[in-house]
Amino acid sequence: MGKLQNKVAVITGGASGIGAATAKLFVSEGAKVVLVDLNEEKGKAFEEELKAQGAEALFVKANITSEEEVAKVFKQATSIFDKVDIVFNNAGIGRVHSSHDLEYSEWRNTVNVDLDGVFLVAREAIRGMLENGGGTIVNTASMYGWVGSPGSAAYNAAKGGVINLTRSLALEYAEKDIRINALCPGFIDTPIIPEENKKELSSITPMKRLGKSEEMAKAVLFLASDDSSYMTGNSLTVDGGYTAQ
Numbered sequence: 001m002g003k004l005q006n007k008v009a010v011i012t013g014g015a016s017g018i019g020a021a022t023a024k025l026f027v028s029e030g031a032k033v034v035l036v037d038l039n040e041e042k043g044k045a046f047e048e049e050l051k052a053q054g055a056e057a058l059f060v061k062a063n064i065t066s067e068e069e070v071a072k073v074f075k076q077a078t079s080i081f082d083k084v085d086i087v088f089n090n091a092g093i094g095r096v097h098s099s100h101d102l103e104y105s106e107w108r109n110t111v112n113v114d115l116d117g118v119f120l121v122a123r124e125a126i127r128g129m130l131e132n133g134g135g136t137i138v139n140t141a142s143m144y145g146w147v148g149s150p151g152s153a154a155y156n157a158a159k160g161g162v163i164n165l166t167r168s169l170a171l172e173y174a175e176k177d178i179r180i181n182a183l184c185p186g187f188i189d190t191p192i193i194p195e196e197n198k199k200e201l202s203s204i205t206p207m208k209r210l211g212k213s214e215e216m217a218k219a220v221l222f223l224a225s226d227d228s229s230y231m232t233g234n235s236l237t238v239d240g241g242y243t244a245q
Contacts (some may be wrong), residue, residue, distance in 0.1 A: 001030065001047060001141070002028065002029035002030030002031070003029045003030070003221065003225040003226070003227065004026055004029040004030050004031035004086070004098050004221075004224070004225060005029070005030035005031075006030060006031075006032075007026075007030070007031045007032070007085040008031065008032045008033075008034070008042055008077065008081040008083055008084050008086070009026050009031045009032070009033050009034070009081075009084075009085065009086035009087070009088060010033075010034045010036060010056055010073065010074070010077055010084050010086070010087045010092060010121075010125070010130070011023050011026070011033055011034065011035055011036065011066055011087075011180075012032070012036040012037070012087075012088070012089055012090050012091035012121055013036070013037060013090040013092065013119075013140075014034075014035035014036055014037055014043070014046070014059075014088075014090070014092035015035060015037035015039045015042040015043040015046050015059075016033030016037075016039070016042055016046075016190070016191065016245070017158070017186060017188070017190035017191065017213055018090060018140070018185065018188060018213045018217065018220075019035075019037070019088065019090045019091070019192065020213070021045060021123070021146045021212075021213035021214050021216065021217040022088055022090070022216070022217040022220045022221070023035060023046070023050065023057070024050070024138075024217070025214070025217040025218065025220075025221055026086075026224075027050055027053070027055035027056075027057070029225075031222065031224055032055075032057070032081050033050065033055065033056060033057050033058070034046055034057075034058045034059075034060060034073065034076070034077040034081070034084070034088070035058065035059045035060070036059075036060050036061075036062050036073050037059070037060075037061065037062075038061065038063060038093070038127065040061045040237065043059040043060075043061060043178040044059050044199070045186070046047075047059035048189040052167060053143070054080050056081070057243055058076065058077065058080055060072070060073050060076050060077070064091050064113065064117035064118075064120060064121055065112050065116060065117045065120070066111055066120075067120055068212075070117075070120045070121055070124050071124055071166070072127055073121075074124050074125070074127075074168075075128075077127065080123040082127070083132050084125060084132075084135065084150055085131070085135050085136070086136050086137075086138075086224045087121060087122070087125040087135070087136075087137045088123045088138050088140075088220055088224065089118050089122055089125075089137060089138065089139040089140060090138075091109060091113065091117060091121075091140075091224045092113060092117075092118075092140060092143075093109075093113045093114065094110065094114070094116045094152065094155040095155075096131070096151040096197060097152075097154075098150055098151055099146065099151070100155045100221025101227065102153070102154065106154070107153075107154045109159065110154035110155055110158060111154055111158045111161075112163070113158075114154075114155060114157040114158035114234070115161040115162060115165070116160075118139050118162050118165065119165060121212065122137055122165070122169060122180070125137055126169070126173060128174075128180060128205070129176075129178045129220065130173075130176060130178070132187075133177060134176065134178055134179075134180055135179075136178070136180070136181075136224050137169075137179070137180045137181075138168050138180075138181055138182070138183055138220050138223045138224055139162050139165070139180070139181070139182045139183070140160045140162070140183050140185070141160075141162040141163045141166070141182040141183065141184045141235060141236055142155070142156075142159040142162075142184055142185060143184050143186045143242055143243050144156045144159050144160075144163075144236070145159035145160040145162060145182075145184055145241040146160075146163070146184065146235075146237065146243055147165040147208075154164070155177075155181075159184075162182060163182055163184070163235050166180055166181060166182040166233065166235060167225060167233045167235075168182070170232040170233030170234075174232055174233075179228070179229075179231065179232040180216040180232055180233065181223045181231055181233070181234045181236065182230060182234070183216065183220055183223065183235075183236055183238065184234070184235050184236060184237040184239065185211060185216050185238055185239065186205060186211055186213040186237075186238065186240050186242045187201040187202070187205055187210050187211065187215060187239075187240070187242070188197065188210060188212070188213060189210040189211065189212055189213070191214055193210070198210060204242030205240055205241065205242050206242065206244065206245065207238040207240035209240065210240075211238065211239070212242055215238065219238045222236075223236060
């Protein structure tokens with residue numbers, strides 16, 4: 001029996017990268033998955049791929065910055081699977097841009113997706129988990145929630161906010177059997193990193209390579225499963241040693 005047998009997991013940013021790798025691992029551990037993404041083509045194709053392998057999967061196109069669309073995700077998930085046990089709050093955006101040239105609208109968009117959206121998904125998840133007697137949430141922050149870097153002020157500020165949001169929500173709902181932790185990835189080999197930057201990013205990482213989405217998925221599984229049953233409010237940094245420097 002898998003570690004997530006008969007659990008229902010909502011995964012935002014679930015059509016590619018860390019989200020997709022986590023969905024594959026979750027279903028291999030017995031979970032039913034709800035994939036949330038703005039990319040309908042990729043999301044639908046991935047849903048069909050998982051179903052072809054015998055998994056129970058549902059794709060829902062949604063923008064996590066919309067209260068109405070977030071509510072729709074959980075309504076559809078519960079209408080098909082009855083409940084939501086696990087949420088991997090993973091959707092996010094980011095780009096490098098000099099702060100003195102950064103338009104306020106771009107700042108707001110980054111913080112809106114990377115922090116506000118995480119809150120909206122967590123809030124909706126908690127509402128259901130309070131009714132169901134508990135659950136687990138894993139928020140994707142970043143190693144840049146702990147350390148600074150030039151040209152990523154909006155992203156770093158938002159990810160720092162996710163870390164403290166995680167702590168605060170974890171304390172608020174600890175007695176309700178809702179565990180809330182964060183994953184803080186380092187440089188991960190996903191499409192978000194341009195090919196021309198991969199060699200440089202590898203060189204400044206102590207392990208001299210980029211992380212793999214599958215490695216992040218294993219960390220998410222740990223935080224989402226009973227393997228971490230006495231952990232809440234924690235931020236697990238998986239960065240090849242970058243923040244140890």
